[in-house]
Amino acid sequence: MSSTTEPVVDSDSELLLQDVAKAKGFCKYQIKSGSGSAKGDGFSATIISICITGEDETKKGKTLHLIVKQAPSSQALRDSVPIVTAFERETYMYSTVFPALHALEIEKHLQILHFAPQFYKANRSHYKEAIVLENLKENGYVMYKAISPMNEQHVGLLLTKYARFHALSLAMRDQKINEFKKLVEPLEDVLITFFLGDFLNTIVLRCTEVKEYLVSRVNKDVIQLYSKFINEIPSYLKQLLETVEECSVIQHGDCWSNNMMFKYYDKGDLTKPTDARLVDFQASRVGSPVMEFCHFFYSCSSKAVLDKLDYFMQFYHGKVSDFVSEMGSDPKKLFPHHILKEHWKKYARYGLIVAATAMYAALTEEEKAVDLAELAESEGNISNALNYKIKHVDEYNKRMENLILHFYEHNLL
Numbered sequence: 543m544s545s546t547t548e549p550v551v552d553s554d555s556e557l558l559l560q561d562v563a564k565a566k567g568f569c570k571y572q573i574k575s576g577s578g579s580a581k582g583d584g585f586s587a588t589i590i591s592i593c594i595t596g597e598d599e600t601k602k603g604k605t606l607h608l609i610v611k612q613a614p615s616s617q618a619l620r621d622s623v624p625i626v627t628a629f630e631r632e633t634y635m636y637s638t639v640f641p642a643l644h645a646l647e648i649e650k651h652l653q654i655l656h657f658a659p660q661f662y663k664a665n666r667s668h669y670k671e672a673i674v675l676e677n678l679k680e681n682g683y684v685m686y687k688a689i690s691p692m693n694e695q696h697v698g699l700l701l702t703k704y705a706r707f708h709a710l711s712l713a714m715r716d717q718k719i720n721e722f723k724k725l726v727e728p729l730e731d732v733l734i735t736f737f738l739g740d741f742l743n744t745i746v747l748r749c750t751e752v753k754e755y756l757v758s759r760v761n762k763d764v765i766q767l768y769s770k771f772i773n774e775i776p777s778y779l780k781q782l783l784e785t786v787e788e789c790s791v792i793q794h795g796d797c798w799s800n801n802m803m804f805k806y807y808d809k810g811d812l813t814k815p816t817d818a819r820l821v822d823f824q825a826s827r828v829g830s831p832v833m834e835f836c837h838f839f840y841s842c843s844s845k846a847v848l849d850k851l852d853y854f855m856q857f858y859h860g861k862v863s864d865f866v867s868e869m870g871s872d873p874k875k876l877f878p879h880h881i882l883k884e885h886w887k888k889y890a891r892y893g894l895i896v897a898a899t900a901m902y903a904a905l906t907e908e909e910k911a912v913d914l915a916e917l918a919e920s921e922g923n924i925s926n927a928l929n930y931k932i933k934h935v936d937e938y939n940k941r942m943e944n945l946i947l948h949f950y951e952h953n954l955l
Contacts, residue, residue, distance in 0.1 A: 551575050551590055554670040555610050562662045562674055563594050566606055571596025575610075587611040587629075587824075591677055607680035608662065613671035622740055627732055628824035629664075629671035634728060635823040636661035636673070639792060642725055643710045646718075650869050655706045657794075657820050678819055683803040687812065688904035689934065691844035691941060692799070699818050700802060700838060701858045704794070707820075708831040709865030711791035716871040726792060726828045733795055733825040734783050737895075738776065744928045745775060748898040752942045759943065760950075767955035768946055775895060782892060787830045787885070789877050795825035797838040798900035831862065831877070832885035833892060840893030841900040845944045851952070855882060890954045894945060901941055905934040 551559070556573070563571045576591045592608040611632075613625050620626070636658070644654050660676035686692065692700075714722045737745060749772045757765060794801070801822040804815040835858055839847075847854065859882050863873035906928075932938065949955045 551592070551610060552612060552670070552672075554665055554667070555590075555612055555672045555674075558663050558665055558672060558674050559592060559594065559608070559610070562608065563596070563606070565662075566594075566604070567598045568594060568596045568604055568606075569599050571604075587613060591679075592674075607677040609659075609675050609677045611673045611675065613669070615669055624732055624736060626668065626671065629673065630666065631729070631732060631826055632822070632824045633664040633666060633673060635826050636675075637664065639725060639826070642721070643707075643714070643792075646710055646714055646869065652868060655703070657703060657707055658823065659819060659821060678803050678821070682805045682809075683817075683819055684806075684812075685803055686799045686842075688799045688901075689937070692842045692847065693813060693844055694847055694850070695814055696804065696818075697839070697843055697847050697854060698857065699804075699815050700797075700842075701835070701854060702861050703818055703820065704797075704831075704834060704838065705858055705861030706865050707794065708791040708834070709862050709869065712789065712831075712862070712866050712873075712876045713869035713871045715791075716876055717869075726790075729792065729826060729828045731783055731827045731829070733827065734779050736825075738779055738783075741899075742776060742779075745895060745899055746772060748902055748928060749775070749895075752898065752939060752946070755939045756943060756946065760947065764946065764950045764955075767950060771891065771894070771949075771955050778891060779895070782829075782833075782889075785829075789830060789881060790828045791831045791834075793827050793829055793831075793834045794820050794823065795827050795834075796822055797834060798841045798896070799904050830885045830889060832882055833889040836886065836889045836893030837896050840890070840945060841897045845941075848944060848948050851948075855886065858882075887954070890949065890952075894949055894954075897945060898942065899928060902928050902932065902938055905938050906930075906932050907934070 551573075559573050563573070571594050574593045574595070576593075577589075588611070590610045590612065592610055594606040594608065595604070597603050611629075613629050614620070640658065640661070647654050659678050662674040662676075664674070665672045686696070711722070714725075753765065753768055753772065756768070797820070801820065803819045803821060804812075805817045806812055807814045807816055835855075839851075839854065859877070859879055862877055866873040866876055946955070
Protein backbone atom coordinates (compact mmCIF):
# COMPACT_ATOMS: atom_id res chain seq x y z
CA MET A 543 0.00 0.00 0.00
CA SER A 544 2.08 3.94 -0.76
CA SER A 545 1.47 7.61 -0.49
CA THR A 546 2.57 10.50 -2.67
CA THR A 547 4.99 12.36 -0.41
CA GLU A 548 8.46 13.29 -1.69
CA PRO A 549 11.09 10.60 -1.14
CA VAL A 550 12.80 11.92 1.99
CA VAL A 551 14.39 9.51 4.45
CA ASP A 552 13.62 10.68 7.98
CA SER A 553 16.27 10.64 10.71
CA ASP A 554 15.00 7.43 12.29
CA SER A 555 15.07 5.56 8.98
CA GLU A 556 18.55 6.95 8.39
CA LEU A 557 19.65 5.22 11.61
CA LEU A 558 18.07 1.97 10.41
CA LEU A 559 20.05 2.20 7.18
CA GLN A 560 23.26 2.88 9.05
CA ASP A 561 22.67 -0.26 11.10
CA VAL A 562 22.06 -2.27 7.92
CA ALA A 563 25.21 -0.88 6.31
CA LYS A 564 27.36 -1.86 9.30
CA ALA A 565 25.75 -5.31 9.49
CA LYS A 566 26.53 -5.88 5.79
CA GLY A 567 30.21 -5.06 6.28
CA PHE A 568 30.42 -1.46 5.08
CA CYS A 569 33.18 0.56 6.78
CA LYS A 570 32.92 3.71 4.72
CA TYR A 571 29.69 4.37 2.88
CA GLN A 572 27.30 6.90 1.40
CA ILE A 573 23.50 6.62 1.46
CA LYS A 574 21.55 8.04 -1.49
CA SER A 575 17.76 8.03 -1.83
CA GLY A 576 15.29 8.32 -4.70
CA SER A 577 11.65 7.67 -5.55
CA GLY A 578 10.69 4.08 -4.91
CA SER A 579 7.17 3.97 -6.33
CA ALA A 580 4.83 5.92 -8.56
CA LYS A 581 1.93 7.95 -7.24
CA GLY A 582 -1.01 5.64 -6.68
CA ASP A 583 0.99 2.43 -6.35
CA GLY A 584 -0.54 1.85 -2.92
CA PHE A 585 -2.11 3.45 0.12
CA SER A 586 -0.34 3.36 3.45
CA ALA A 587 3.41 3.84 3.06
CA THR A 588 5.99 6.07 1.44
CA ILE A 589 8.36 3.93 -0.62
CA ILE A 590 11.92 5.24 -0.97
CA SER A 591 14.69 3.61 -3.00
CA ILE A 592 18.09 3.51 -1.34
CA CYS A 593 21.58 2.93 -2.72
CA ILE A 594 24.40 2.40 -0.22
CA THR A 595 27.85 2.61 -1.81
CA GLY A 596 31.21 2.35 -0.09
CA GLU A 597 33.85 -0.17 0.85
CA ASP A 598 34.48 -2.93 3.36
CA GLU A 599 37.40 -3.25 5.78
CA THR A 600 39.66 -4.46 2.93
CA LYS A 601 38.73 -1.31 0.97
CA LYS A 602 36.88 -3.43 -1.58
CA GLY A 603 33.96 -1.57 -3.18
CA LYS A 604 30.44 -2.54 -2.14
CA THR A 605 26.94 -1.55 -3.28
CA LEU A 606 23.60 -2.42 -1.67
CA HIS A 607 20.22 -1.56 -3.18
CA LEU A 608 17.32 -1.30 -0.74
CA ILE A 609 13.92 0.23 -0.26
CA VAL A 610 12.54 1.84 2.87
CA LYS A 611 8.82 1.72 3.59
CA GLN A 612 7.99 4.60 5.92
CA ALA A 613 4.64 5.02 7.63
CA PRO A 614 2.81 8.32 6.98
CA SER A 615 2.66 10.69 9.94
CA SER A 616 -0.74 12.23 9.07
CA GLN A 617 -2.95 11.77 12.12
CA ALA A 618 -6.10 12.05 10.00
CA LEU A 619 -4.92 9.18 7.80
CA ARG A 620 -3.91 7.14 10.84
CA ASP A 621 -7.41 7.62 12.21
CA SER A 622 -8.91 6.34 8.93
CA VAL A 623 -6.45 3.56 8.04
CA PRO A 624 -4.89 1.05 10.51
CA ILE A 625 -1.34 2.24 9.79
CA VAL A 626 0.22 0.98 13.02
CA THR A 627 -1.40 -2.43 12.73
CA ALA A 628 -0.36 -2.68 9.06
CA PHE A 629 3.31 -2.01 9.82
CA GLU A 630 3.29 -4.32 12.83
CA ARG A 631 1.73 -7.03 10.65
CA GLU A 632 4.27 -6.71 7.86
CA THR A 633 7.20 -6.61 10.26
CA TYR A 634 5.87 -9.73 11.99
CA MET A 635 5.53 -11.53 8.65
CA TYR A 636 9.11 -10.78 7.66
CA SER A 637 10.77 -11.21 11.05
CA THR A 638 8.81 -14.20 12.39
CA VAL A 639 6.45 -15.93 9.94
CA PHE A 640 8.73 -16.30 6.93
CA PRO A 641 11.66 -17.64 8.99
CA ALA A 642 9.32 -20.21 10.59
CA LEU A 643 8.01 -21.36 7.20
CA HIS A 644 11.49 -21.51 5.69
CA ALA A 645 12.70 -23.50 8.72
CA LEU A 646 10.14 -26.16 7.81
CA GLU A 647 11.44 -26.25 4.23
CA ILE A 648 14.99 -26.66 5.54
CA GLU A 649 13.90 -29.40 7.95
CA LYS A 650 12.31 -31.27 5.04
CA HIS A 651 15.47 -30.80 2.91
CA LEU A 652 13.52 -28.75 0.38
CA GLN A 653 14.85 -25.79 -1.54
CA ILE A 654 13.64 -22.53 0.01
CA LEU A 655 11.06 -20.90 -2.22
CA HIS A 656 11.40 -17.14 -1.86
CA PHE A 657 8.02 -15.40 -1.73
CA ALA A 658 9.11 -11.87 -0.99
CA PRO A 659 12.02 -9.42 -0.96
CA GLN A 660 14.77 -9.98 1.59
CA PHE A 661 14.10 -8.33 4.95
CA TYR A 662 16.86 -6.36 6.68
CA LYS A 663 15.51 -4.34 9.59
CA ALA A 664 12.42 -2.57 10.96
CA ASN A 665 11.50 0.24 13.33
CA ARG A 666 8.36 -0.48 15.35
CA SER A 667 8.33 2.81 17.29
CA HIS A 668 5.07 4.74 17.13
CA TYR A 669 5.08 7.40 14.36
CA LYS A 670 8.48 6.11 13.25
CA GLU A 671 7.36 2.82 11.71
CA ALA A 672 9.63 1.75 8.84
CA ILE A 673 10.83 -1.43 7.14
CA VAL A 674 14.06 -1.92 5.15
CA LEU A 675 13.84 -4.45 2.32
CA GLU A 676 15.70 -5.65 -0.76
CA ASN A 677 15.07 -3.48 -3.83
CA LEU A 678 13.66 -6.08 -6.22
CA LYS A 679 13.87 -3.72 -9.19
CA GLU A 680 17.66 -3.82 -9.00
CA ASN A 681 17.46 -7.61 -9.33
CA GLY A 682 15.41 -7.48 -12.51
CA TYR A 683 11.87 -7.58 -11.11
CA VAL A 684 9.25 -5.14 -12.41
CA MET A 685 5.69 -4.33 -11.47
CA TYR A 686 3.01 -5.78 -13.70
CA LYS A 687 1.56 -3.34 -16.23
CA ALA A 688 -2.07 -3.45 -15.14
CA ILE A 689 -3.46 -1.92 -18.34
CA SER A 690 -3.74 -5.55 -19.48
CA PRO A 691 -5.14 -8.38 -17.33
CA MET A 692 -2.79 -11.27 -16.60
CA ASN A 693 -2.36 -14.05 -19.14
CA GLU A 694 -2.09 -17.78 -18.43
CA GLN A 695 1.67 -17.67 -17.85
CA HIS A 696 1.42 -14.99 -15.14
CA VAL A 697 -1.58 -16.60 -13.45
CA GLY A 698 0.01 -20.06 -13.48
CA LEU A 699 3.25 -18.73 -11.99
CA LEU A 700 1.44 -16.85 -9.21
CA LEU A 701 -0.83 -19.79 -8.40
CA THR A 702 2.27 -21.98 -8.07
CA LYS A 703 3.77 -19.42 -5.68
CA TYR A 704 0.57 -19.21 -3.63
CA ALA A 705 0.21 -23.00 -3.63
CA ARG A 706 3.65 -23.45 -2.05
CA PHE A 707 2.96 -20.64 0.45
CA HIS A 708 -0.36 -22.21 1.47
CA ALA A 709 1.04 -25.75 1.52
CA LEU A 710 3.63 -24.72 4.12
CA SER A 711 0.82 -23.64 6.44
CA LEU A 712 -1.12 -26.85 5.87
CA ALA A 713 1.93 -28.97 6.61
CA MET A 714 2.91 -26.97 9.69
CA ARG A 715 -0.65 -27.14 11.04
CA ASP A 716 -0.57 -30.91 10.53
CA GLN A 717 2.89 -31.61 11.96
CA LYS A 718 3.50 -28.78 14.43
CA ILE A 719 0.04 -27.73 15.56
CA ASN A 720 1.10 -25.87 18.72
CA GLU A 721 3.83 -23.97 16.88
CA PHE A 722 1.38 -23.09 14.11
CA LYS A 723 -1.28 -21.85 16.54
CA LYS A 724 1.25 -19.62 18.26
CA LEU A 725 2.52 -18.32 14.92
CA VAL A 726 -0.92 -17.29 13.63
CA GLU A 727 -2.32 -15.94 16.89
CA PRO A 728 -1.48 -12.28 16.04
CA LEU A 729 -2.93 -12.49 12.50
CA GLU A 730 -6.47 -11.22 13.00
CA ASP A 731 -8.12 -9.94 9.82
CA VAL A 732 -7.14 -6.33 9.13
CA LEU A 733 -8.35 -6.02 5.54
CA ILE A 734 -12.01 -6.98 5.93
CA THR A 735 -12.24 -4.85 9.07
CA PHE A 736 -10.90 -1.97 6.96
CA PHE A 737 -13.42 -2.74 4.20
CA LEU A 738 -16.27 -2.54 6.73
CA GLY A 739 -15.17 0.96 7.83
CA ASP A 740 -14.97 4.12 5.73
CA PHE A 741 -13.85 2.13 2.68
CA LEU A 742 -17.21 0.33 2.44
CA ASN A 743 -18.69 3.39 0.70
CA THR A 744 -15.97 3.18 -1.93
CA ILE A 745 -16.67 -0.51 -2.58
CA VAL A 746 -20.41 0.06 -2.93
CA LEU A 747 -19.86 3.10 -5.18
CA ARG A 748 -17.65 1.18 -7.59
CA CYS A 749 -20.06 -1.78 -7.74
CA THR A 750 -23.07 0.51 -8.22
CA GLU A 751 -21.49 2.46 -11.09
CA VAL A 752 -20.73 -0.81 -12.84
CA LYS A 753 -24.39 -1.81 -12.46
CA GLU A 754 -25.46 1.43 -14.15
CA TYR A 755 -23.12 0.63 -17.03
CA LEU A 756 -24.53 -2.89 -17.36
CA VAL A 757 -28.24 -2.01 -17.40
CA SER A 758 -28.36 -1.60 -21.19
CA ARG A 759 -25.91 -4.44 -21.90
CA VAL A 760 -27.09 -7.54 -20.04
CA ASN A 761 -30.43 -9.18 -19.32
CA LYS A 762 -32.58 -8.25 -16.35
CA ASP A 763 -31.80 -11.46 -14.47
CA VAL A 764 -28.13 -10.50 -14.29
CA ILE A 765 -28.97 -6.99 -13.04
CA GLN A 766 -31.39 -8.32 -10.46
CA LEU A 767 -28.90 -10.82 -9.04
CA TYR A 768 -26.03 -8.32 -9.17
CA SER A 769 -28.16 -5.72 -7.33
CA LYS A 770 -28.86 -8.31 -4.64
CA PHE A 771 -25.13 -9.00 -4.43
CA ILE A 772 -24.37 -5.28 -3.87
CA ASN A 773 -27.01 -5.02 -1.12
CA GLU A 774 -25.53 -8.01 0.67
CA ILE A 775 -21.89 -6.83 0.63
CA PRO A 776 -21.84 -5.55 4.25
CA SER A 777 -23.48 -8.65 5.73
CA TYR A 778 -21.34 -10.94 3.57
CA LEU A 779 -18.10 -9.28 4.74
CA LYS A 780 -19.21 -9.46 8.38
CA GLN A 781 -19.92 -13.15 7.93
CA LEU A 782 -16.42 -13.70 6.52
CA LEU A 783 -14.91 -12.07 9.61
CA GLU A 784 -16.66 -14.65 11.78
CA THR A 785 -15.76 -17.68 9.64
CA VAL A 786 -13.03 -20.07 10.79
CA GLU A 787 -11.97 -22.94 8.53
CA GLU A 788 -10.16 -26.13 9.55
CA CYS A 789 -7.87 -25.78 6.54
CA SER A 790 -7.02 -22.12 7.19
CA VAL A 791 -3.57 -20.97 6.05
CA ILE A 792 -1.44 -17.87 6.37
CA GLN A 793 -2.38 -15.57 3.48
CA HIS A 794 -0.56 -12.86 1.57
CA GLY A 795 -3.79 -10.95 2.18
CA ASP A 796 -3.89 -8.19 -0.45
CA CYS A 797 -3.11 -9.92 -3.73
CA TRP A 798 -3.84 -7.40 -6.47
CA SER A 799 -1.48 -6.63 -9.35
CA ASN A 800 0.41 -3.80 -7.59
CA ASN A 801 1.54 -6.22 -4.89
CA MET A 802 3.35 -8.57 -7.27
CA MET A 803 6.60 -8.16 -9.18
CA PHE A 804 7.86 -10.31 -12.06
CA LYS A 805 11.12 -11.24 -13.70
CA TYR A 806 11.06 -12.14 -17.43
CA TYR A 807 13.02 -14.30 -19.87
CA ASP A 808 13.35 -11.30 -22.17
CA LYS A 809 12.90 -7.73 -20.93
CA GLY A 810 11.43 -6.90 -24.32
CA ASP A 811 8.74 -9.57 -24.00
CA LEU A 812 6.62 -9.15 -20.88
CA THR A 813 4.39 -12.15 -21.63
CA LYS A 814 6.66 -14.93 -20.29
CA PRO A 815 7.65 -14.45 -16.64
CA THR A 816 10.35 -16.64 -15.09
CA ASP A 817 9.76 -15.75 -11.45
CA ALA A 818 7.58 -13.61 -9.20
CA ARG A 819 7.79 -12.04 -5.78
CA LEU A 820 4.91 -11.02 -3.55
CA VAL A 821 5.20 -7.63 -1.88
CA ASP A 822 3.19 -5.81 0.79
CA PHE A 823 2.23 -8.12 3.65
CA GLN A 824 0.47 -5.41 5.67
CA ALA A 825 -2.86 -7.24 5.39
CA SER A 826 -1.64 -10.80 5.89
CA ARG A 827 -4.06 -12.94 7.88
CA VAL A 828 -5.35 -16.47 8.38
CA GLY A 829 -8.14 -17.89 6.24
CA SER A 830 -9.14 -20.44 3.63
CA PRO A 831 -6.54 -20.86 0.87
CA VAL A 832 -9.44 -20.66 -1.57
CA MET A 833 -10.29 -17.17 -0.31
CA GLU A 834 -6.83 -16.05 -1.47
CA PHE A 835 -7.23 -17.96 -4.73
CA CYS A 836 -10.47 -16.06 -5.43
CA HIS A 837 -8.97 -12.70 -4.43
CA PHE A 838 -6.06 -13.09 -6.83
CA PHE A 839 -7.85 -14.92 -9.65
CA TYR A 840 -10.76 -12.51 -9.97
CA SER A 841 -8.73 -9.32 -9.48
CA CYS A 842 -6.05 -10.08 -12.05
CA SER A 843 -7.16 -12.58 -14.72
CA SER A 844 -7.99 -12.01 -18.36
CA LYS A 845 -11.25 -13.31 -19.83
CA ALA A 846 -9.32 -16.15 -21.47
CA VAL A 847 -8.09 -17.18 -18.02
CA LEU A 848 -11.54 -16.78 -16.43
CA ASP A 849 -12.93 -19.10 -19.10
CA LYS A 850 -10.44 -21.77 -17.95
CA LEU A 851 -11.49 -21.64 -14.29
CA ASP A 852 -11.81 -25.42 -13.95
CA TYR A 853 -8.30 -25.92 -15.34
CA PHE A 854 -6.74 -23.37 -13.00
CA MET A 855 -8.59 -24.71 -9.96
CA GLN A 856 -7.26 -28.18 -10.78
CA PHE A 857 -3.81 -26.72 -11.47
CA TYR A 858 -3.72 -24.92 -8.10
CA HIS A 859 -5.05 -27.90 -6.19
CA GLY A 860 -2.51 -30.18 -7.84
CA LYS A 861 0.35 -27.86 -6.86
CA VAL A 862 -0.86 -27.61 -3.25
CA SER A 863 -1.19 -31.41 -3.09
CA ASP A 864 2.28 -31.97 -4.53
CA PHE A 865 3.91 -29.51 -2.11
CA VAL A 866 2.04 -30.92 0.92
CA SER A 867 3.16 -34.44 -0.07
CA GLU A 868 6.78 -33.27 -0.42
CA MET A 869 6.60 -32.04 3.18
CA GLY A 870 5.41 -35.41 4.42
CA SER A 871 1.69 -34.80 4.99
CA ASP A 872 -1.42 -36.21 3.31
CA PRO A 873 -3.10 -33.65 0.99
CA LYS A 874 -6.25 -35.79 0.74
CA LYS A 875 -6.68 -35.34 4.46
CA LEU A 876 -5.62 -31.68 4.76
CA PHE A 877 -7.07 -30.19 1.56
CA PRO A 878 -9.30 -32.59 -0.41
CA HIS A 879 -10.62 -31.45 -3.76
CA HIS A 880 -14.22 -31.27 -2.55
CA ILE A 881 -13.15 -28.60 -0.01
CA LEU A 882 -11.71 -26.55 -2.86
CA LYS A 883 -15.03 -26.70 -4.69
CA GLU A 884 -17.10 -25.95 -1.57
CA HIS A 885 -14.91 -23.02 -0.55
CA TRP A 886 -14.90 -21.59 -4.06
CA LYS A 887 -18.69 -21.29 -3.86
CA LYS A 888 -18.33 -19.66 -0.45
CA TYR A 889 -15.50 -17.21 -1.21
CA ALA A 890 -15.91 -16.37 -4.90
CA ARG A 891 -18.05 -13.31 -4.09
CA TYR A 892 -15.21 -11.97 -1.97
CA GLY A 893 -13.12 -12.07 -5.13
CA LEU A 894 -15.71 -9.99 -6.96
CA ILE A 895 -15.88 -7.44 -4.13
CA VAL A 896 -12.13 -6.84 -4.06
CA ALA A 897 -11.88 -6.89 -7.85
CA ALA A 898 -14.28 -3.96 -8.15
CA THR A 899 -11.86 -1.67 -6.33
CA ALA A 900 -8.52 -3.33 -7.12
CA MET A 901 -9.00 -3.15 -10.88
CA TYR A 902 -10.13 0.47 -10.67
CA ALA A 903 -7.06 1.42 -8.63
CA ALA A 904 -4.76 -0.56 -10.92
CA LEU A 905 -6.13 1.22 -14.02
CA THR A 906 -5.87 4.69 -12.47
CA GLU A 907 -3.40 6.94 -14.27
CA GLU A 908 -0.73 8.40 -11.99
CA GLU A 909 -1.96 12.00 -12.20
CA LYS A 910 -5.45 10.93 -11.05
CA ALA A 911 -4.29 8.95 -8.02
CA VAL A 912 -5.51 10.36 -4.71
CA ASP A 913 -3.18 11.22 -1.84
CA LEU A 914 -5.00 9.50 1.01
CA ALA A 915 -3.38 11.69 3.66
CA GLU A 916 -4.67 14.83 1.95
CA LEU A 917 -8.10 13.23 1.52
CA ALA A 918 -8.30 12.17 5.16
CA GLU A 919 -7.21 15.60 6.37
CA SER A 920 -9.65 17.48 4.14
CA GLU A 921 -12.69 15.20 4.56
CA GLY A 922 -12.00 13.44 7.85
CA ASN A 923 -12.18 9.98 6.25
CA ILE A 924 -11.32 8.14 3.03
CA SER A 925 -14.85 7.26 1.91
CA ASN A 926 -14.18 8.95 -1.45
CA ALA A 927 -10.84 7.27 -2.07
CA LEU A 928 -11.81 6.05 -5.56
CA ASN A 929 -14.51 8.63 -6.31
CA TYR A 930 -13.01 9.92 -9.55
CA LYS A 931 -13.16 9.11 -13.25
CA ILE A 932 -10.31 7.26 -14.89
CA LYS A 933 -9.16 7.46 -18.50
CA HIS A 934 -9.39 3.69 -18.85
CA VAL A 935 -12.98 3.48 -17.59
CA ASP A 936 -14.09 1.57 -20.71
CA GLU A 937 -11.45 -1.08 -20.06
CA TYR A 938 -12.49 -1.27 -16.41
CA ASN A 939 -16.19 -1.61 -17.27
CA LYS A 940 -15.47 -4.33 -19.82
CA ARG A 941 -13.41 -6.34 -17.34
CA MET A 942 -16.12 -6.03 -14.71
CA GLU A 943 -18.78 -7.03 -17.25
CA ASN A 944 -16.77 -10.16 -18.12
CA LEU A 945 -16.39 -10.91 -14.43
CA ILE A 946 -20.06 -10.42 -13.53
CA LEU A 947 -21.21 -12.53 -16.47
CA HIS A 948 -18.75 -15.21 -15.33
CA PHE A 949 -20.36 -15.12 -11.87
CA TYR A 950 -23.84 -15.27 -13.36
CA GLU A 951 -22.98 -18.23 -15.58
CA HIS A 952 -21.50 -20.11 -12.61
CA ASN A 953 -24.50 -19.35 -10.33
CA LEU A 954 -22.40 -17.30 -7.91
CA LEU A 955 -24.32 -14.03 -7.67
